[in-house]
Amino acid sequence: MTVLRVRGTAVATGEPVDLYADGDRWTTDPVPSAELVPTGWLLPGLVDAHTHPGYAEIGDPLDHEALRGHLHQHVDSGVTLIRAPGLAGDPPDWFGTDPDVPRAVHAGPWIAQHGQFFDGWGRRATHAELPDLAAGQAARTGWAKLIADWLPGDEHIPVDVLRAIVERVHAVGGRVAVHSQQRAGGTAAVEAGVDSLEHGTWLDPGLLDRMAAQGTALTPTLSVLLDGVPRVTARPESEKRSWFLAGVAAHPGLVAVAAEAGVTLLAGTDSLPHGRIAAEVRALAGAGVPAHEALGAASWTARAYLGLPGLEPGAPADAVVYAADPRTDLDQLDHPLAVILRGRRIR
Structure with a gap:
């Protein structure tokens, strides 16, 4: 196997980087015959x-061929690590481990209350059953994903039930x-005290300081929500339409304030x-999140949150190289010079 060498400037720190891929780990030990990839500005891989991934239509079962195809799309964009907080089924053994797909953490199928969430997806349980179900999932994969609330007028999972879920999941070492x-x-x-809040529209801004203090991350999924505005605006007036549009209208401001409060932002x-x-990343920056933090939410900050170090000896041998500092031109993210995954050049 060809040994790769990466050299350039780390975007996260501004420090020079000169590393060699010793299999699937970075090292500073020189290898004279190493292949030098294009030099430039370096990220330790992007994170979604x-x-x-793995379905064509909402409610479809997990399709292994589609799953691999979707993961290849992620890698081609520079993503070397994903978190899947909910899948259409239990993934195959190669998920997150094969050399051509991103590293992955996942929460298995979604977990919801009876009568909520998409038909055909997830596992339903009573409030009494939810803590054990979530803990069992987290014991297998490290994460459990709960649908705390769903459509306007639906009852959310009560706080005492969520506390019991958090306690049980944390007791087995999960999140x-x-x-x-x-x-x-x-x-x-x-x-x-959940570990991460997904979407978070309509969140009370008064809770942001508490989130920062207790380490609850926010994954605002801002771009897909904003993309949905024209489609939802074209629909007839309804409670659901008004709920969606008002929540999304306030979301960019909430995300910017969350960044100011020190909440860990994750890009998804x-x-x-x-x-x-x-x-x-561009949507986060457009909302007012500083470009450095917006990029970190899709790279070094997210990797650290998910337990992976960056561009340092002993870290996984992932990297994305850009011709210029992407913080000054976020469109650079669309044009990586090289994508390295597990010590192999993928692009």
Whole structure:
């Protein structure tokens, strides 16, 4: 196997980088015959922290061929690590491990209350059953994903139930991600101490300091929500239409204030097409998040949150190289000079 060498400037720190791929780990030990990839500005791989690959239509079962194709789209965009907080089924053994697909963490199928979430997807349980179900999932994969609330007028999972879920999941060494798009559901999730809040529209801004203090991350999936505005605006007036449009209208401001409060932001794209992480970074920056933090949400910050180090000896041998500093031109994200995954040049 060819040994790769990366050299340039680390975007996260501004420090020079000169590393060699010793299999799937970076090292500073020189290898005279190493192949030098194009020099430039370096990221330790991009991260999509909220993606659901492996299906064509909502409610479809997990399709392994589609799953691999979607993961290839992620890699082609520079994504070397994904978090899938909910899948259409249990993934195959090669998910996250084969050399041509991103590293991955996942929460298995979604977990929801009876009568909520998309038909054909996820596991339904009573409030009494939810803590054990979530803990069992987290024990297998490290994460459990709960649908805390769903459509306008639906009841959210009560805070005492969410607390029990968090306690049980943390007891097995796992973490809890929670979908919320209602004020009451978001409040319950934060008060319960969940590890990450997904979407978070209608979240009370008064909870942001608490989120920062207790380490609850926010994955705002801003770009897909904004992209949905023209489609939803064209629909007839309804409670659901008004709820969506008002929540999304306030979301960019909430995300900017969350960044100011020190909440960990994670970049996630949520839906088709895959490989759109650059659009999410631009949406975060467009909302007022500083470009450095917006890029970190899709790279070094997200990797650290998910337990992976960056461009340093002993870290996984992932990197993306750009011709110029992407913080000064976020469109650079669409044009990587090289993508390295597990010590191999993929692009």
